[in-house]
Amino acid sequence: MNEHQWLQELLKVNNEEVKLSDKQAKILEAAIEMFAEKGYAATSTSEIAKRAGVAEGTIFRHYKTKKDLLLAIVTPTITKVVAPFLAKEFVKEVFEHQYKSYEDFIRALMKNRFEFVKKHLPLIRIFWQETAFHAEIKEQIQAVFMQNVYEKFKRIIEYFQAKGEIVELPANAIIRMTITTIVGFLLTRFLVLPDGQWDDELEMERTIRFLMDGLAKRD
Known part of the structure; x- marks a missing residue:
């Protein structure tokens, strides 16, 4: 299983696969790690972006709010x-x-x-x-x-x-x-x-x- 394959498998909802870009997969992985470590409220989108190695604005191109990301x-x-x-x-x-x-x-x-x-x-x-x-x-x-x-x-x-x-x-x-x-x-x-x-x-x-x-x- 490659680096992001487990996440692709997870995101098959109602048998419809959600295709992730490499950046989107990195954002979700970083969010899972940060939410688990610090909790949702204590985690900022800038911290998620830094861990994912993307610009903060990239997050909001995929998810309108932090809650949408959660x-x-x-x-x-x-x-x-x-x-x-x-x-x-x-x-x-x-x-x-x-x-x-x-x-x-x-x-x-x-x-x-x-x-x-x-x-x-x-x-x-x-x-x-x-x-x-x-x-x-x-x-x-x-x-x-x-x-x-x-x-x-x-x-x-x-x-x-x-x-x-x-x-x-x-x-x-x-x-x-x-x-x-x-x-x-x-x-x-x-x-x-x-x-x-x-x-x-x-x-x-x-x-x-x-x-x-x-x-x-x-x-």
Whole structure:
């Protein structure tokens, strides 16, 4: 794969390839790096232009505003990376298995998400940092989750509730608790304290234990 081929692949939206000039590809790559490192608000178009090796005016010939540049990164990332992953690999690897316990399901879910975040960390940083400030990004992520994951997640919870393994709380509440606990670990591990002395396997097991202590049904 050549220098910009991964970006060309990313920008194939609805099976229509977006052709990038060499300068446009350099601008997008530089923006991904800068947004991931400093955040959207703290990054100027002049800094992006300097890293990309182009004049600042070149950016505005391709993107009317800095926000257009952000969305040019985020939209295809969701449609070509996040959505297919959720719809195919994520669902296949995590949700299309028969688990002996909800704990086994949580363990598979957590390890899967850990590897996903580690693999796509620069782009994940952008999502984490910008979702709270840009409604378009939040809406896209919510739509992907609801269309591909929610019903499968709900069925797993209801199955283990019927078996008497986890508490009789609304499925929405259990989904929220499960996701926020796992995301909290990943956020701390990769964004807040990435240089900490982490024993990843041990911390994942502790997180799973914490979740199950709260969700396990007691007589």
